[in-house]
Amino acid sequence: MQEAPLPRAKKRFGQNFLVQPQVVQRIIAAIAPRSEDLVVEIGPGPGALTRGLLQCLSRLDVVELDRDMLAGLRALAGSGALRVHHADALSFDFAALAGGREQCLRVVGNLPYNIATPLIFHLLDQADVLRDMHFMLQKEVVERMVAAPGSKAYGRLSAMIQASCAVESLFTVAPGNFFPAPKVDSAFLRLIPHRPPRVPEALRPAFAQVVAKAFAQRRKTIANNLRGIISADTLLALDIDPGCRAETLDQAAFLRLAEAFLHQGSLP
Known part of the structure; x- marks a missing residue:
């Protein structure tokens, strides 16, 4: 069966769709989802990562702002395992998906570069319900997040993120794995909120x-x-x-x- 053509990427949403199946599988291996995990994907777009996650999970929530992506995502929801939320992730109440449980949500996504940092801080405001986060980001931003004191990349972002999370850069991804190809390399990142919080x-x-x-x-x-x-x-x-x-x-x-x-x- 021939795959449907990719939808047009919209500049205002900062869309660069992941199109390389090997990278999708590497992401899923890094996340290592279990069937019972409560996973939330941000910005699923055409659903390359969504499809892979659905093979591992009994339930998946996705948050998508672009209404042109909704029909394709809802077509994937036939089994009932996928719940599609048409919303802006920057204002979305992720804690509501946790159902009153703490440290249960696993958040993943190939994030638009222009909202990645404010989105992570929005999520950290709800850190009580987060188990971990896995994101594809601009490589330079990831390097700043993981930078150690005394290094050239260490700065305000490093200090703020590391105060809230253990941060690990897992692997880099070349531009050719996306459509349209971005002008910079990307990196896949893991963040685990500190328990207890380092900053009261x-x-x-x-x-x-x-x-x-x-x-x-x-x-x-x-x-x-x-x-x-x-x-x-x-x-x-x-x-x-x-x-x-x-x-x-x-x-x-x-x-x-x-x-x-x-x-x-x-x-x-």
Whole structure:
């Protein structure tokens, strides 16, 4: 039976459809889904990954914004195993799919590059119901997410993501495995929320503000970037060199900074 032609990719949705079956199988092997898992796929498009997941699962939820993809996805739902949600993943209530269970959802997707970062943070706001996340992203973004302190790629995104998750880059994928082919390489990423959270809920606003200010101007020292909110004397008391740069600080140092920022009453 001849496969249906691929639908037209829409630039406004950042669509690059995965078309290589070997890559689909490699993704499924990395996820290792079990029949009883509650899996949610974001942006399934024509359904290449969806078909593979349906072979492993007794139930699959997909969240798709492009209404032109819905008919093809609903055609796959004949067995009742597939539930199609026409919605914007950036505002979707993923916790509602968990049915009151914690740490149960497994979220996967070949994400549009233009929404990947805000979408991951939207999901992390619902981290209580997440078991893990597996995403195809722009390789450069993945490199920033997994970067270690002291490396050139380490920055605000690295510090924020690693505060919430264990992050692992699993493999890279060349442009020719997609249609239309993107101009950059992609990478497949695993994120597992920390249990318990590394940053307590009460400390999260302070942590986010300190990290943002610390990386506001990368060439400046930490003392210069935090001037007006944390003094050089406080930095020394926290065992942080005022002359260092933000990219040298690890998670523990940012946590100490956030606690100092919160306790001195700098937050509104």
